[in-house]
Amino acid sequence: MSDLKNFREEIRDWLESNCPPEMRQPVKDEDDVCWGGRNFQFKSEAQKTWMERCAAKGYTVPDWPNAYGGAGMSAAEAKIWREECARIGARPPLSSFGIWMLGPALLKFGTEEQKIHYLGQIARGEIRWCQGYSEPGSGSDLVSLQTFGEDKGDHWVVNGQKIWTSYADKADWIFCLVRTDKTNKYQGISFLLFDMASPGVSTKPILLISGNSPFCETFFDNVTVPKEQIVGELNRGWDVAKYLLGHEREMISSTGGGDRAASLGSAVSRAAALEDPVLRAELALFDVDALAFTAMSEKFMDEVKVGKGHPAQPNMMKYAGTELNKRRLELVMAAGGSAALEWESEASNGGSSARNWLRTKANSIEGGTSEVMLNVVAKRILDLPGA
Amino acid sequence: MPLYHTEDQTMLADTARQFMADEGAIAKQLRHWRDTGCKDGFGHTLWKQLAELGFTGIMVSEDDGGLGMGHVEAGIVMEEIGRNLTPSPFLTSAIAAATALGASSHELKGRYLPGLLSGDSVFAVAIDEGRKHRPERIATQAVRSGNGFRLDGAKTFVIHGASADMLVVAARTAGSDDDADGITLFAVPRDTVGLSQDAVRLVDSSIASHIKLEGVQLDADAVIGEVDGGREVLNRVLNAARVGAAAESVGVAAGAFDMTATYLRQRKQFGKLIGEFQSLQHRAAHLYSEIEIARAATFKAQQLLDGGSEKADLMVSVAKAKAGKAAGLAVREGVQMHGGIGMTDEYDIGLYMKRDRALAEFMGDQYYHAQRVAQLSGY
Numbered sequence: 001m002s003d004l005k006n007f008r009e010e011i012r013d014w015l016e017s018n019c020p021p022e023m024r025q026p027v028k029d030e031d032d033v034c035w036g037g038r039n040f041q042f043k044s045e046a047q048k049t050w051m052e053r054c055a056a057k058g059y060t061v062p063d064w065p066n067a068y069g070g071a072g073m074s075a076a077e078a079k080i081w082r083e084e085c086a087r088i089g090a091r092p093p094l095s096s097f098g099i100w101m102l103g104p105a106l107l108k109f110g111t112e113e114q115k116i117h118y119l120g121q122i123a124r125g126e127i128r129w130c131q132g133y134s135e136p137g138s139g140s141d142l143v144s145l146q147t148f149g150e151d152k153g154d155h156w157v158v159n160g161q162k163i164w165t166s167y168a169d170k171a172d173w174i175f176c177l178v179r180t181d182k183t184n185k186y187q188g189i190s191f192l193l194f195d196m197a198s199p200g201v202s203t204k205p206i207l208l209i210s211g212n213s214p215f216c217e218t219f220f221d222n223v224t225v226p227k228e229q230i231v232g233e234l235n236r237g238w239d240v241a242k243y244l245l246g247h248e249r250e251m252i253s254s255t256g257g258g259d260r261a262a263s264l265g266s267a268v269s270r271a272a273a274l275e276d277p278v279l280r281a282e283l284a285l286f287d288v289d290a291l292a293f294t295a296m297s298e299k300f301m302d303e304v305k306v307g308k309g310h311p312a313q314p315n316m317m318k319y320a321g322t323e324l325n326k327r328r329l330e331l332v333m334a335a336g337g338s339a340a341l342e343w344e345s346e347a348s349n350g351g352s353s354a355r356n357w358l359r360t361k362a363n364s365i366e367g368g369t370s371e372v373m374l375n376v377v378a379k380r381i382l383d384l385p386g387a
Numbered sequence: 388m389p390l391y392h393t394e395d396q397t398m399l400a401d402t403a404r405q406f407m408a409d410e411g412a413i414a415k416q417l418r419h420w421r422d423t424g425c426k427d428g429f430g431h432t433l434w435k436q437l438a439e440l441g442f443t444g445i446m447v448s449e450d451d452g453g454l455g456m457g458h459v460e461a462g463i464v465m466e467e468i469g470r471n472l473t474p475s476p477f478l479t480s481a482i483a484a485a486t487a488l489g490a491s492s493h494e495l496k497g498r499y500l501p502g503l504l505s506g507d508s509v510f511a512v513a514i515d516e517g518r519k520h521r522p523e524r525i526a527t528q529a530v531r532s533g534n535g536f537r538l539d540g541a542k543t544f545v546i547h548g549a550s551a552d553m554l555v556v557a558a559r560t561a562g563s564d565d566d567a568d569g570i571t572l573f574a575v576p577r578d579t580v581g582l583s584q585d586a587v588r589l590v591d592s593s594i595a596s597h598i599k600l601e602g603v604q605l606d607a608d609a610v611i612g613e614v615d616g617g618r619e620v621l622n623r624v625l626n627a628a629r630v631g632a633a634a635e636s637v638g639v640a641a642g643a644f645d646m647t648a649t650y651l652r653q654r655k656q657f658g659k660l661i662g663e664f665q666s667l668q669h670r671a672a673h674l675y676s677e678i679e680i681a682r683a684a685t686f687k688a689q690q691l692l693d694g695g696s697e698k699a700d701l702m703v704s705v706a707k708a709k710a711g712k713a714a715g716l717a718v719r720e721g722v723q724m725h726g727g728i729g730m731t732d733e734y735d736i737g738l739y740m741k742r743d744r745a746l747a748e749f750m751g752d753q754y755y756h757a758q759r760v761a762q763l764s765g766y
Contacts, residue, residue, distance in 0.1 A: 295687035
């Protein structure tokens with residue numbers, strides 16, 4: 001116990017002297033997020049310093065092993081790290097799909113060489129990853145995907161199209177589900193990694209209802225992928241994909257609670273007087289659900305760290321977290337009134353309320369729809385028949 | 388502190404679950420006492436058995452002869468009580484009154500704790516004065532008289548009041564009805580002259596009293612804690628009772644849900660198991676999610692209380708509101724998904740609906756607690 005106490009002191013001291021004051025301000029919008037990668041433009045010197053200092057200590061991925069760029073923290077230590085960061089409002093030094101999604105999959109399925117090479121790059125913020133899963137004809141029914149990798153001996157030649165590829169236009173590499181056997185639906189998919197700068201890869205951003213383009217269409221036209229860039233076994237990519245989806249759902253679910261635990265009602269009432277008692281009541285009922293979900297997130301994370309809890313629980317978390325977040329933004333809009341409708345004005349920070357509100361509608365679609373999540377819960381947790 | 392049970396807590400949970408499933412089962416307890424018209428509404432033998440297992444001493448300090456455990460452990464027992472709808476004075480005696488006694492003098496502890504630890508005594512708490520829980524407002528008067536106090540007023544919704552050997556009564560010794568200060572708690576023996584009860588059976592077959600206090604004369608040593616400074620102890624009692632009730636609600640929800648999910652796996656219509664219908668699957672999965680979240684919120688509130696955190700008040704209200712909401716959904720979906728059989732007295736699902744309704748009111752419903760969440764959050 002006293003070891004943990006010392007550890008907390010150590011972290012506290014280190015944060016105090018290393019986290020720039022600017023990095024202790026709340027993240028206002030997308031621009032404040034540090035994604036890393038070959039082409040990343042740091043918004044400020046402080047953002048760069050903060051990421052580099054953390055990377056040097058392994059704090060960008062605190063619970064990954066030291067050999068792969070992490071700090072080798074135990075579950076209890078990682079929790080202390082999060083708590084101490086939260087205490088001073090420190091921003092995440094680095095955010096990426098590499099950390100949240102590919103990393104855990106590589107830790108479980110990668111070869112030693114792959115772990116050292118790719119995980120290190122992720123931890124240091126050198127390579128930004130995107131995820132090639134959905135296709136125009138394969139949304140909720142992901143396993144029907146058609147992008148094909150033709151076996152050419154020491155490499156595959158990949159042809160096909162992905163869609164809803166988040167930040168594909170900004171990413172350096174892609175982890176991609178590719179069909180390598182047309183005769184077997186589930187056991188005919190492989191999990192491949194390749195450079196987005198490879199000849200034959202092109203991307204086209206999709207303009208969304210929010211007016212932003214975080215997603216792309218991604219096209220593969222005779223893209224060469226060396227055989228050593230497969231994760232897990234040939235044709236068993238679905239196992240990796242499912243495991244990774246669990247982490248994706250975990251990540252998306254956290255947008256509904258976790259660090260956004262602060263009371264919505266108090267935030268809203270600071271901005272403008274709450275004159276409508278019915279709206280106030282809605283906010284109070286929302287805050288009950290949101291604070292309860294924060295406890296659920298904490299419990300879920302605690303259980304994940306020690307391997308407790310049902311393996312299908314991330315689906316429940318994803319469902320509950322995203323539905324909650326949509327409700328949050330509905331209330332933000334209602335409380336904001338006509339001011340929240342402004343789309344471009346400076347006062348509205350470029351229409352951030354309205355754009356966020358629209359953005360959240362994707363929460364319960366991306367990474368598996370709420371309906372699919374409920375199907376999975378019914379089948380795998382509740383063991384309902386024929387589900 | 389991670390949000391999962393320690394090994395010791397897991398063992399306690401296994402013991403409590405097994406014991407309540409065997410001895411506290413609906414047929415053995417709730418239906419038995421209901422159908423025999425028992426005046427207490429619960430069984431004293433079971434209460435003694437809970438004492439033998441040490442459960443009645445969970446919230447009593449080791450110095451006072453108890454187990455010196457906390458809200459997490461008490462909540463483990465409450466969840467099993469809820470799951471089996473076991474009528475028991477555990478919540479009012481071993482959680483609420485025990486919390487009050489923990490703040491009382493050695494003399495009061497000596498007078499009452501042995502009976503709690505042995506299962507010979509039952510206690511109640513008399514706080515509410517109107518039909519809705521509103522402990523901010525206390526009008527019952529206690530004025531100095533002789534070497535003690537004279538109490539006048541009325542209390543309502545006093546669960547187990549008629550069976551209790553002692554009632555913890557919140558009364559006003561100073562200030563006006565809505566003042567936070569000026570409250571004093573008293574340990575009042577049931578047979579005190581001037582205390583009269585009208586015991587009524589509630590929808591869930593529990594027995595609650597309307598209590599009249601007319602010139603009830605008490606010695607000064609009946610005071611729990613400080614004169615005029617009882618609000619702090621009262622809040623502790625309220626927190627304990629609320630989080631205990633939340634844990635019971637989670638158990639009620641889980642019990643109703645288990646019954647319903649089992650039914651979905653067995654009942655056939657249109658040549659199919661009804662659990663194959665996606666409309667029911669999705670509702671069941673949503674309900675599962677709500678119950679899990681309610682359990683987590685309750686667990687978090689218990690931990691914060693045990694750790695003496697200043698955030699505990701807020702989380703207790705979150706837990707009581709969320710658990711009430713989840714349990715309400717569980718019993719409504721339970722009855723609906725059972726169809727016609729769910730409306731019969733013979734089938735247990737309706738008993739869950741009745742218990743949930745009473746539990747929702749006890750110590751504040753989801754609206755009261757959502758309101759409190761707003762106030763504690765500063766809006």
